[in-house]
Amino acid sequence: QVQLVQSGAELRKPAASVRVSCKASGYSFTDYHIHWLRQAPGQGLQWMGRINPNSGGIDYAQKFQGRVTMTRDTSITTAYMELSRLTSDDTAIYYCARGMTTVSSGAHFDYWGQGALVTVSS
């Protein structure tokens, strides 16, 4: 069965960086994009960007350009999202999700990781 398993909760100080991992299993890792989204406490969903595990191609939301780096290691079917220069506004649950693309829907997110809480506090 398809699974995305994320790394655990992290606590960081302001200005630090954090890296969250997303281990994929149960499908061909290079056939589907991995998307990263976040959800601040009590708030809605925010798309951060995506990576094509086959080519390594990336597409970041402009809001995070310059602060986010998405990578992947195909040998261990794992995607990574690193966010730098953290502030308290970055406190959120970070999700990875598999992007299923159809002609009529673009990408919808059919499998999600369990989420990783990142807390930024001095």
Place this chain on the structure above:
Amino acid sequence: IQMTQSPSSLSASVGDRVTITCRASENIFTYLNWYQQKIGKAPKVLIYAASSLQSGVPSRFSGSGSGTDFTLTISSLQSEDFATYYCGQSYATPYTFGQGTKLEIK
């Protein structure tokens, strides 16, 4: 692309028919998806491409619309449907979502 959902919250009873609406700030054709999120859990896709039912999702969920106006309908609410619902557009990056509709028990 801005996505606006209404209502932001809704109280309903088991067995009720419920409709949630979502409006896009520009034409997104049918590039619209609906997600359900329960407390402490990751979102789950219900409807993709505006009206296609995701595999395994009960048929009481349905979606309609195209262009800028969309609806999610639950034909007969069950207790497990009380959750927060989000619409999301996948027409253009950055993909964006509505602010959510919290469906509560009356």
